[in-house]
Amino acid sequence: xxxxxxxxxxxxxxxxxxxxxxxGRRWVLSVLTAxxxxxxLIWLWLYPQVKAATAVTAAIPWFTWxxxxxxxxxxxxxxxxxxxxxxxxxxxxxxxxxxxVLRLRAFxxxxxxxxxxxxxxFLARDLVLFFVFYEASLVPAFVLIYQWGGRRRAAxxxxxxxxxxSGSVLVLVGLLMGLYAGYGASWEAWRASSLPPAVVFLLxxxxxxxxxxxxxxxxxxxxHVEAAxxxxxxLAGLLLKLGGYGLLSWSxxxxxxxxxxxxxxxxxxxLFYASVVAAGQTDLKRLIAFTSISHMAFIPxxxxxxxxxxxxxxxxxxxxxxxxxxxxxxxxxxxxxxQTRDLRLLHGILSQHPRWNLYxxxxxxxxxxxxxxxxxxxxxxxxxxxxxxxxxxxxxxxxTSLLLSALYFLRAYQKLLTGxxxxxGIGLFLAPQETLILLCLALAILSGIYPxxxxxxxxxxxx
Amino acid sequence: MRVGQLILLGEGVAAISxxxxxxxxxxxxxCLIVGVVSAYSxxxxxxxxxxxxxxxxFSLGAVGLFTLSKHPIARFAGWxxxxxxAWALVAYGRGGTPxxxxxxxxxxxxxxxxxxxxxxxxxxxxxxWGFILGGWVKAALxxxxxxxxxxxxxxxxxxxxxHSALLVALGVYGPIQEPAWLHTLPLQHxxxxxxxxxxxxxxxxxxxxxxxxxxxxxxSAHLALAAALWAEPPLAQKALLTHAYLKASLFLLLGLVxxxxxxxAPLRLIWLLTVVLLSFAATPxxxxxxxxxxxxxxxxxxxxxxxxxxGKTPWPVVFPILLTMVGAIYLWRQGLSWxxxxxxxxxxxxxxxxxPWPRRAYRLDKALxxxxxxxxxxxxxxxxxxxxxxxALLQAYDRLFTGLLVLMRGTGRVEVQLIDRVWxxxxxxxxxxxxxWVHPTAAWGRTYQPALQWAFVITLLIFAVWRYFS
Numbered sequence: 001x002x003x004x005x006x007x008x009x010x011x012x013x014x015x016x017x018x019x020x021x022x023x024g025r026r027w028v029l030s031v032l033t034a035x036x037x038x039x040x041l042i043w044l045w046l047y048p049q050v051k052a053a054t055a056v057t058a059a060i061p062w063f064t065w066x067x068x069x070x071x072x073x074x075x076x077x078x079x080x081x082x083x084x085x086x087x088x089x090x091x092x093x094x095x096x097x098x099x100x101v102l103r104l105r106a107f108x109x110x111x112x113x114x115x116x117x118x119x120x121x122f123l124a125r126d127l128v129l130f131f132v133f134y135e136a137s138l139v140p141a142f143v144l145i146y147q148w149g150g151r152r153r154a155a156x157x158x159x160x161x162x163x164x165x166s167g168s169v170l171v172l173v174g175l176l177m178g179l180y181a182g183y184g185a186s187w188e189a190w191r192a193s194s195l196p197p198a199v200v201f202l203l204x205x206x207x208x209x210x211x212x213x214x215x216x217x218x219x220x221x222x223x224h225v226e227a228a229x230x231x232x233x234x235l236a237g238l239l240l241k242l243g244g245y246g247l248l249s250w251s252x253x254x255x256x257x258x259x260x261x262x263x264x265x266x267x268x269x270x271l272f273y274a275s276v277v278a279a280g281q282t283d284l285k286r287l288i289a290f291t292s293i294s295h296m297a298f299i300p301x302x303x304x305x306x307x308x309x310x311x312x313x314x315x316x317x318x319x320x321x322x323x324x325x326x327x328x329x330x331x332x333x334x335x336x337x338x339q340t341r342d343l344r345l346l347h348g349i350l351s352q353h354p355r356w357n358l359y360x361x362x363x364x365x366x367x368x369x370x371x372x373x374x375x376x377x378x379x380x381x382x383x384x385x386x387x388x389x390x391x392x393x394x395x396x397x398x399x400t401s402l403l404l405s406a407l408y409f410l411r412a413y414q415k416l417l418t419g420x421x422x423x424x425g426i427g428l429f430l431a432p433q434e435t436l437i438l439l440c441l442a443l444a445i446l447s448g449i450y451p452x453x454x455x456x457x458x459x460x461x462x463x
Numbered sequence: 464m465r466v467g468q469l470i471l472l473g474e475g476v477a478a479i480s481x482x483x484x485x486x487x488x489x490x491x492x493x494c495l496i497v498g499v500v501s502a503y504s505x506x507x508x509x510x511x512x513x514x515x516x517x518x519x520x521f522s523l524g525a526v527g528l529f530t531l532s533k534h535p536i537a538r539f540a541g542w543x544x545x546x547x548x549a550w551a552l553v554a555y556g557r558g559g560t561p562x563x564x565x566x567x568x569x570x571x572x573x574x575x576x577x578x579x580x581x582x583x584x585x586x587x588x589x590x591x592w593g594f595i596l597g598g599w600v601k602a603a604l605x606x607x608x609x610x611x612x613x614x615x616x617x618x619x620x621x622x623x624x625x626h627s628a629l630l631v632a633l634g635v636y637g638p639i640q641e642p643a644w645l646h647t648l649p650l651q652h653x654x655x656x657x658x659x660x661x662x663x664x665x666x667x668x669x670x671x672x673x674x675x676x677x678x679x680x681x682x683s684a685h686l687a688l689a690a691a692l693w694a695e696p697p698l699a700q701k702a703l704l705t706h707a708y709l710k711a712s713l714f715l716l717l718g719l720v721x722x723x724x725x726x727x728a729p730l731r732l733i734w735l736l737t738v739v740l741l742s743f744a745a746t747p748x749x750x751x752x753x754x755x756x757x758x759x760x761x762x763x764x765x766x767x768x769x770x771x772x773x774g775k776t777p778w779p780v781v782f783p784i785l786l787t788m789v790g791a792i793y794l795w796r797q798g799l800s801w802x803x804x805x806x807x808x809x810x811x812x813x814x815x816x817x818x819p820w821p822r823r824a825y826r827l828d829k830a831l832x833x834x835x836x837x838x839x840x841x842x843x844x845x846x847x848x849x850x851x852x853x854x855a856l857l858q859a860y861d862r863l864f865t866g867l868l869v870l871m872r873g874t875g876r877v878e879v880q881l882i883d884r885v886w887x888x889x890x891x892x893x894x895x896x897x898x899x900w901v902h903p904t905a906a907w908g909r910t911y912q913p914a915l916q917w918a919f920v921i922t923l924l925i926f927a928v929w930r931y932f933s
Binding site: 279373383384388406 | 536539540541543544550559561564566568571575576578579580582583584586587588589590593710711723762839842843846847848849852853860861864908
């Protein structure tokens with residue numbers, strides 16, 4: 001039963017993608033609605049079970065490789081449950097968001113294949129299976145950037161592929177080293193004991209490309225800027241989270257103690273560097289891309305720490321996924337109306353659109369980590385972890401991100417709200433686009449005001 | 464009556480009604496002050512009434528969260544929530560003009576710096592300095608008073624709230640809520656620093672010419688006097704809450720005066736009474752405190768000279784009267800102790816009656832706000848430079864990947880050469896030979912075929928002889 005539903009969760013979008021060519025736009029809409037509803041229902045079935053038993057798992061032998069048996073093992077647990085929900089909502093929401101693209105069926109099919117791979121990677125309980133899904137997510141993302149992107153999309157897509165494939169090679173080598181050293185590929189075996197430092201190093205580097213952490217981040221800015229907005233939503237909301245999930249779940253279950261200062265230093269470097277670069281951007285998408293890197297720096301800061309740090313890092317993956325998806329969706333709205341994302345050309349536009357202004361300030365406040373939004377809880381937990389496990393100096397240093405994020409976001413908002421109005425802009429009412437923004441905002445607020453459902457599950461991870 | 468006015472009045476009544484039930488002294492004061500300011504706003508403000516009502520309610524909720532919660536994250540949510548709502552009230556209070564955004568950003572950014580200190584202490588139990596530093600920033604004590612002077616751009620009722628029970632009050636109240644933290648710190652040195660800050664802020668008020676800015680400087684001075692009492696939490700709390708009621712009253716009075724640009728006799732009387740009561744708020748610990756208090760009282764009374772006497776007293780004066788009465792009752796219940804030293808502030812207040820409003824002003828905050836803008840420009844410049852570095856990094860990666868491609872292409876060329884120069888001629892010869900064997904062409908056949916045929920026959924013969932004899 002569990003195996004059937006867990007398989008259906010990742011297989012559903014893939015089947016949907018295969019069915020899409022059979023009909024027109026209405027058919028595409030029906031298939032998408034069916035997959036979204038089906039996946040949501042499966043998630044709702046999973047939630048109480050995970051809450052009661054902490055994990056729902058199922059496994060059957062897949063193939064034997066030397067002494068190792070590789071399993072087709074899937075599972076839902078506190079580590080991935082909220083990321084599954086994030087994938088379902090943001091992944092499907094992004095397809096609805098991009099419903100007016102050219103070659104809709106191909107676009108929707110590729111997005112569904114990408115979603116299927118992401119869901120599979122989150123569900124996988126065997127490192128080989130995880131790697132298969134992890135790699136599979138690259139191909140549709142590459143084609144999506146290459147086919148539906150902006151003017152320099154080819155270069156961006158190739159750079160994306162080169163970077164992420166380089167990271168994958170490192171992950172693969174780490175995985176093989178682990179397997180040959182006798183660590184089983186299953187979730188339990190892999191996490192049962194300390195991995196050799198070389199394996200941890202390779203996996204960390206490989207996943208850090210995907211997260212990304214400075215200086216392995218250079219693919220991200222271009223990919224976000226050149227990709228179509230729905231693809232940017234999936235990139236920031238889901239694909240980056242695969243890297244974070246890989247680090248937290250597969251690389252760092254037993255991190256050597258000596259690695260902690262390195263990771264914290266690396267996280268702080270990434271945080272400050274990305275904040276500074278974000279403040280110098282004039283392209284809104286690039287700005288949000290760099291803020292993503294800055295926020296994702298909380299993963300190396302908290303992920304290696306016990307209890308609150310780790311809980312905060314997992315929570316951050318979920319909340320940042322929502323907020324970055326909402327921010328990209330919002331920038332997409334502006335771009336659709338004004339055909340530009342350049343802050344220098346968009347002075348005063350928000351004063352024309354009160355509703356977009358409201359979305360904008362709520363999303364910016366959410367991204368700043370203001371109280372009442374999920375990111376506030378995540379970042380505070382990581383800071384708490386740093387304070388209790390490492391020391392106040394690191395907490396104070398990481399807490400300056402509060403100041404930096406306020407500076408670059410509020411300055412950008414100030415430019416968008418005040419100044420001379422641009423000559424054009426029609427203020428369309430775009431139902432699917434606004435629905436996605438509202439959905440992201442609603443969940444970001446819910447996870448900030450009442451974080452108990454998240455924290456009660458993540459407490460298991462922290463312990 | 465408009466809907467917005469009704470909402471503000473309803474909110475005022477609700478907040479005042481809740482006040483007696485509030486379990487925390489600061490929350491009690493905040494309920495009362497928010498209630499009175501809300502009712503005052505219903506008649507004072509003309510636009511965006513619903514927005515202000517929401518802002519007041521949220522800010523009261525944030526103070527409640529801070530004062531009542533025991534969980535550090537929830538407490539920090541309240542602490543920072545007040546800053547966020549203050550940002551919104553200042554930024555949109557006058558309709559979202561560039562200047563109001565600038566003021567709001569300065570306030571929010573400086574507050575966030577304080578928040579970083581505060582949260583570091585809140586979450587790292589061994590380090591208590593963060594409470595003091597965070598409180599210092601939040602309370603806008605000198606030299607960080609400049610942000611408070613900047614946010615004066617907000618409408619008067621908002622200023623009344625931010626300067627009394629909401630934003631800055633948390634800066635002084637936060638550390639005294641947990642006295643255990645404080646005893647690990649050198650409180651005598653902190654007291655001295657706070658007294659010096661009070662004197663500097665009093666000087667700032669004295670040198671200021673804009674009434675609201677001068678009032679903001681006095682807030683900093685009074686809060687510094689309250690902070691000097693951190694070693695005696697009950698006295699600090701008394702100074703803080705008395706100041707909260709009375710300073711809110713002064714702001715509301717100033718709002719009425721600025722609306723008609725004139726004083727009336729009742730307004731002046733209440734102003735004077737409030738200033739005198741305010742002189743008894745903080746217990747002076749040293750001559751430094753006394754001088755600071757005297758100078759502040761002098762500056763406040765000198766406000767009489769800022770505007771002429773004219774017109775009728777507006778009826779919303781009942782709201783500041785109410786707050787002054789509450790402040791007086793609070794002070795009385797806490798123990799209005801008389802000392803001979805208290806004469807100095809009163810003398811200062813009396814001197815203020817005689818001297819004119821300054822024609823020329825010196826802004827102590829000018830240098831600091833300039834420093835802030837310099838820092839921000841530096842930050843922007845760093846950001847642009849780093850963006851260039853980012854492009855350089857991108858190019859370096861591109862070179863790396865291009866290098867790989869070149870290497871691959873080079874290897875490809877070697878491969879081509881190998882094929883062209885070695886394998887292809889060899890294969891061509893072999894193929895030609897075989898073809899000639901099967902289909903001899905005229906030229907080739909004439910030359911090589913007989914030789915090859917004879918060679919083949921001789922080879923066969925040698926092989927046969929060798930097999931026969933072996």
